[in-house]
Amino acid sequence: MKKIVIIPAYNEIESIVNTVEDIRENAPGFDYIIINDCSQDGTMRFCTQMGMNIINLPVNLGIGGAVQTGYLYAWRNGYDVAVQFDGDGQHDAKYLNAMADYLEANDADMVIGSRFINKEGFQSSGLRRFGIRYFSLLIRFLTGKSVLDPTSGMRMVNRDVMKIYSEDYPVDYPEPESVVTILNMGKKVMEVPVIMRERQAGVSSISAGRSVYYMVKVTLAILMERMRKRRGRGL
Amino acid sequence: MMTAKLQITILLALAVSLIAIVNMIRRKSLELKYALSWLFVCIALAIFAAFPRSMVIIARFLGIDAPVNMIFFLGFCFSLMIIYTLTVSLSRMSTKLRKLTQIIALNEDRIKQMEQQLEELKEEWKDEKADSDGL
Numbered sequence: 498m499k500k501i502v503i504i505p506a507y508n509e510i511e512s513i514v515n516t517v518e519d520i521r522e523n524a525p526g527f528d529y530i531i532i533n534d535c536s537q538d539g540t541m542r543f544c545t546q547m548g549m550n551i552i553n554l555p556v557n558l559g560i561g562g563a564v565q566t567g568y569l570y571a572w573r574n575g576y577d578v579a580v581q582f583d584g585d586g587q588h589d590a591k592y593l594n595a596m597a598d599y600l601e602a603n604d605a606d607m608v609i610g611s612r613f614i615n616k617e618g619f620q621s622s623g624l625r626r627f628g629i630r631y632f633s634l635l636i637r638f639l640t641g642k643s644v645l646d647p648t649s650g651m652r653m654v655n656r657d658v659m660k661i662y663s664e665d666y667p668v669d670y671p672e673p674e675s676v677v678t679i680l681n682m683g684k685k686v687m688e689v690p691v692i693m694r695e696r697q698a699g700v701s702s703i704s705a706g707r708s709v710y711y712m713v714k715v716t717l718a719i720l721m722e723r724m725r726k727r728r729g730r731g732l
Numbered sequence: 733m734m735t736a737k738l739q740i741t742i743l744l745a746l747a748v749s750l751i752a753i754v755n756m757i758r759r760k761s762l763e764l765k766y767a768l769s770w771l772f773v774c775i776a777l778a779i780f781a782a783f784p785r786s787m788v789i790i791a792r793f794l795g796i797d798a799p800v801n802m803i804f805f806l807g808f809c810f811s812l813m814i815i816y817t818l819t820v821s822l823s824r825m826s827t828k829l830r831k832l833t834q835i836i837a838l839n840e841d842r843i844k845q846m847e848q849q850l851e852e853l854k855e856e857w858k859d860e861k862a863d864s865d866g867l
Binding site for chain 1: 830834835836837840841849
């Protein structure tokens with residue numbers, strides 16, 4: 498099985514080395530690819546000098562476009578499993594092997610690294626947790642499926658979902674919406690417990706001022722996604 | 733209701749706009765597809781300016797008392813329509829741009845790798861040549 502870690506990076510120069518080291522040490526069966534979304538802090542030069550695998554987007558696409566590039570790369574290069582992994586030190590590579598085993602053993606299409614199964618580790622702030630709970634309920638209400646951590650950025654998918662995402666992926670705040678996309682298509686989404694850290698560097702893409710936009714946009718996106726027919730996808 | 737002076741001013745302005753639009757289309761800096769609505773606006777306004785009575789007739793038909801209100805209302809609706817079509821084409825553009833950016837980035841990476849492989853092959857070839865020359 499060919500497995501790859503997709504690391505979207507925007508100004509992560511301080512934490513990217515640790516992330517890559519973590520993967521090399523704790524998940525040696527995985528290749529990795531950094532998608533540099535036009536970082537301003539020299540992430541590109543740094544990674545190239547260190548001989549890391551990096552793809553540089555010529556114009557800034559935002560988190561959705563960067564992650565999608567990773568899925569496209571994984572799809573084109575014949576990987577069987579791809580996993581999203583934050584470059585800011587929130588995620589722990591030691592879970593990757595277990596996630597891959599779980600994906601294979603259960604014949605799942607997606608395995609989400611979930612903070613809220615065992616409720617261990619950094620649980621996010623109260624308000625944010627409330628938001629996550631809300632999305633979880635909304636997804637349950639609309640699809641009948643239980644996803645405890647729909648906003649988790651640590652998600653492993655098989656080749657099917659890779660294909661779907663490489664063709665169609667939300668622009669911003671993509672996680673909950675894209676989970677609904679595949680649930681809608683009858684894909685099997687499962688969760689495994691992981692412990693996440695607080696970010697080591699960088700700022701969350703969800704600042705306080707934008708959280709209202711976030712809630713409204715993602716709610717609408719999920720509703721729209723539910724309204725769409727299962728269609729033949731193409732650009 | 734409309735002085736001859738105003739009528740002439742408006743007609744002149746419209747004529748200039750019309751010439752400008754046609755010129756833009758001729759030089760291919762404006763897509764005919766998008767210019768059609770602007771051409772339509774120019775012609776409609778020209779008709780109104782040349783025959784002000786037509787405004788009154790249409791306003792009465794629509795049940796609007798003052799023709800000037802009708803102009804404002806229709807102008808507003810038309811602007812909204814144009815803005816809406818612009819948003820639609822902007823969305824399409826950004827999807828296309830995203831795809832292109834991604835493909836370019838991936839291809840760039842492939843080119844880099846191929847160049848590396850080519851360098852390695854060249855080195856190998858040089859070595860082989862040196863060996864065979866030595867013999």
